[in-house]
Amino acid sequence: MTDRKGFPQKAYDNSEFLRSKDARAIRVLCELEEPKARFESQSVEDTLVFFGSARILSPEDARENLENLQKSEVLSGDEKIMAIQLAEHKVKLSRYYDDAAQIAQQLSTWTKSLNREERFVICSGGGPGIMEAANLGAQRAGCRSIGLNISIPYEQMPNPYISQELGFTFHYFFVRKYWFLHKAKGIFVFPGGFGTMDEFFELLTLLQTQKSTRKMAIVLYGKEYWSDVLNFDAFVKWGTISQNDLNLFKLVDDVDTAVEYAKEILIQHHL
Numbered sequence: 118m119t120d121r122k123g124f125p126q127k128a129y130d131n132s133e134f135l136r137s138k139d140a141r142a143i144r145v146l147c148e149l150e151e152p153k154a155r156f157e158s159q160s161v162e163d164t165l166v167f168f169g170s171a172r173i174l175s176p177e178d179a180r181e182n183l184e185n186l187q188k189s190e191v192l193s194g195d196e197k198i199m200a201i202q203l204a205e206h207k208v209k210l211s212r213y214y215d216d217a218a219q220i221a222q223q224l225s226t227w228t229k230s231l232n233r234e235e236r237f238v239i240c241s242g243g244g245p246g247i248m249e250a251a252n253l254g255a256q257r258a259g260c261r262s263i264g265l266n267i268s269i270p271y272e273q274m275p276n277p278y279i280s281q282e283l284g285f286t287f288h289y290f291f292v293r294k295y296w297f298l299h300k301a302k303g304i305f306v307f308p309g310g311f312g313t314m315d316e317f318f319e320l321l322t323l324l325q326t327q328k329s330t331r332k333m334a335i336v337l338y339g340k341e342y343w344s345d346v347l348n349f350d351a352f353v354k355w356g357t358i359s360q361n362d363l364n365l366f367k368l369v370d371d372v373d374t375a376v377e378y379a380k381e382i383l384i385q386h387h388l
Contacts, residue, residue, distance in 0.1 A: 148292040152285055156300070159282055163387065164240040164263060164300045165224055165379070167217055168316045169247025169307030170210075171273060179204070179211035213307050213339055214250045219372045220305060220338075221254025221262075224379060229260060237302060237383065238263055242293075243284065244273040247307045252278035265293050294319060302387050303334040303379045306366075308342040324365050325358070334382035335366040336375050343368060 134140055174182065183204040186192070192200055221239045228237045239255035241248035243264030255262035256278045264279030266286045275284055287293040294316060306317045317337075323329040337343055352358040369375045 145289060145292060148287055148289055149295070152296050155282070155285075159261075160235040161238050161263070161283070161300065162235045163237050163302045165221075165237050165303040165305070166240045166297050166301045167221065167247060167251035167305045167307065168242070168297075168309060168313045169213065169217065169250075169305075170309035170313060171242075171244045171246040171248060172207075172310075173210045173214050173246040173250075173308065174207055175214045175250075176208070176211040179208045183208055210308060210342075213247065213342075216338065216372050216375075217247050217250035217305070217307055218254035218257070220375050220379075221251045222257045223254075223372070223376045224303075225255045225258035225260040225262075227376075227380060229258065231388070234261070236387075238283075240265065240297070240301070241276075241279075242266065242273075242297075242312075243275050243279055243286075245276055247309065249276035249278060251305075252276055265296055267293055298323070298329070301333060302331075302383060303336070305336045305338055305375065305379075308339050308346075321362075321365055325362055332382065332386040334379040336378060337366045337368045338370070338375060340368055340370040 128134060135143065183201070186197070186201050186204050189197065224237065225239055228234075238261055239251050240263040241251040243252075243266030248264070252262045252264060253276075261280040261283055262278065263283040264275055264285065266273060266275050266284070267290065268286055268288055275286075285296075287296075297316065298320065304320060306313060320335070324333075324335075349363055353360050353363065367378055369378065
């Protein structure tokens, strides 16, 4: 391949090569270096990261979805009963959307009072659900926020509350997780599925093995959900973790406790 002047094409201009298997290491490096450069240009030092399900709706959307299903004449019988039961669970889960938005808003407002815009910037996975709620909360406080989106077969569209200059799209999950944790001083883990579990347990593994020794405020939010989904005491009972490992995070169920616990850790260790 040649350029307009007849010279062989430069490797860094060869899009076919850059998308090939042979250039995978270069693409990984780009996903490490481009966010680094942008964070530096935007003076982002520390982040507060929110994990949680993309499927959790706002209370308004969840109630509307339930009402539409109840009125629906398209579904009937057992299919309708199951759909309504699922919609009722989504209404119950929707409280976490509001709580995530409130936590993000309160911590962003507190950060503004420090007069340090680069400190404790809200960061999410950039999609809908809990991620959207976190970015919404930051916007309500008049603060910037980060969205670390990922390209997947069922496209996860960026939510509209991410600051444009801090919106990213990743191809590699492991690089995305690196950026979730690299600047994090606080992690809020809301009800979620496989992705949330993956992120949370990798974080716990890094802390347990002391690959990360940074003191972070790690909040596992939603006692009813997490107590139903995970039996942490069983890990201790079977001897696969120690009792002290349960001190790596704090299980909470209300906005004020989450905010005050996070502020306590941030003030003690990072201010």
